[in-house]
Amino acid sequence: MDASSCLGSSLVDRLLQRGYTVHAALQNHCENQSPNNMLNNGNKKLKIFNSDPFDYQSIIEALKGCSGLFYTFEPPQDQSTYDEFMAEVEVRVAHNVLEACARTETIDKVVFTSSATAVIWKGTIGIDDPNNKSSLSDFDERDWTDITFCRKFKLWHAVSKTLAEKTAWALAMDREVNMVSINSGLLLSPDLSITNPYLKGAAEMYEDGVFVTVDLNFLLDAHICVFEDVSSYGRYLCFNHLINCSEDAVKLAQLLAPGSPQPPTGDQDMRMIQQRISNKKLNKLMVDFETGPRVE
Template sequence: MAPASFHHTSNTVCVMDASGRLGSTLVERLLQRGYTVHAAIQHHDELQFNGLASDNKKLKIFHSDPYDYQSIIDALKGCSGLFYTFEPPKDQPSYDEVMAEVEVRAAHNVLEACAQTETMEKVVFTSSITAVVWRDDRKSTASDLDERHWSDINFCRKYKLWQAVSKTLAEKTAWALAMDRGVNMVSINAGLIMGPDLSISNPYLKGAAEMYEDGVLVTVDLNSLAEAHICVYEDISSYGRYLSFNHVINRHEDAVKLAQMLTSSAPVLPQSGEQDMKIIQQRISNKKLNKLMVNFEGGSGTDENSS
């Protein structure tokens, strides 16, 4: 039996927000795969696509604001798929309680717009592993964390883990609406996205020391993450949530390396043989996505998986 992939009725998809690192990578990948792409960006972000748009007849730029319902509807017109990622506005990159409301409202508008778009066949919603790992009982659970687990909102509020609050509430809002309106949705819960602009101020890293000790501090490179999105979109058997990461930070040297990458002032720790040898047991599983990816032909020829 051939692997289950299928052609959507239209080869047109929308990427929103297309100006972030994941969004712009998805736009490039989808164009390479022959899709016509509606790149939905907010007003201040058009520069990066100007060159690309004039070269590529299959790329159409839309200005859409996640709070302006009509602008979302316009960007989705004629699309059979949507890749949706929320990027905090550039003028307010940090997460707090207000950002959670903003992100939830955006998710609500976008899913509502998808329900009103007759051509829409599948939505790939980018969420985060921070919507999975934060809970009171996390030390005592016998099994690995996986796509069935949700972060506990009250726990996250108590410890001011605002990005986790935001991602969890937005994803739950999207799922509730998708189910209510009959929108076919899958989510990708991403690990910490690696890249040159990763810094210590990244809100994902709030609680990183605890994640590390719990064996759930995971990272993903942009290429793998983009391929995971396209794979779950194209595979007819995909459903529900998928955890996407390709590296677990569970050794002392990995943690030190990450710290040094994030801040030049990270301490160079003395070699204390014993601590360096300790490997923290991984407590999180991405088996569900890996199974799906086995037959996926990414077509980019780069394999950077390091686990």
């Protein structure tokens, strides 16, 4: 869930390649979208479900017989803009999904896709006081975004991801569900655009050395690695690139808005921003991870 997203559909493909039997739960964001048109590859190990994240029973149906769940949230088509109300939507969906997992006896592990925005935003970030850099500390998966701070600066993506992940963790611990989370950087997917809500506050993330991105293939490997590795636990910050110089920033800007003019070469800032975010925990886990089909 949600197999109709870029990450979700790619995960389905990768899991099938590794020999898994997959239940693909589609939310049908687009009108007239046929599940069979999205994932119709003729693979007998693929079963497709229409799953409404607000309909608890439809989640239960999709989970029947499954040993694990990869959960990722995409906003409903009629609520595609992140605002102060999106957190209520994400929290409700996260609660439904974790409760359904708790009631599905075959579920061994849940991989919950969250965001780096649930880690990096707090009062020490430059958006609050651009002149106060001395109080900045390094971030890892032990850090949590400050909800009050994010509401103040209308960072609604961070609010939603943080509250939804905290809801999932609370329920997982209460109901003894084995869960790990992937706190992903900005996904460099084919449908990435300047309107992506992750990008709110991008300039401040850049200046503070926490503007991280992740390639789709690396993100897929990370999800499967934490699922398959019995030693995985807790949260994992997931990224494989830091935007910390003007050249990187310009390349990303061109990707987001291909028609935008490039700044003159001589005008580029030559600084290298110090990295203040760590993904060592994930990198250590993935050292021995092998891509490709599983050996049965």
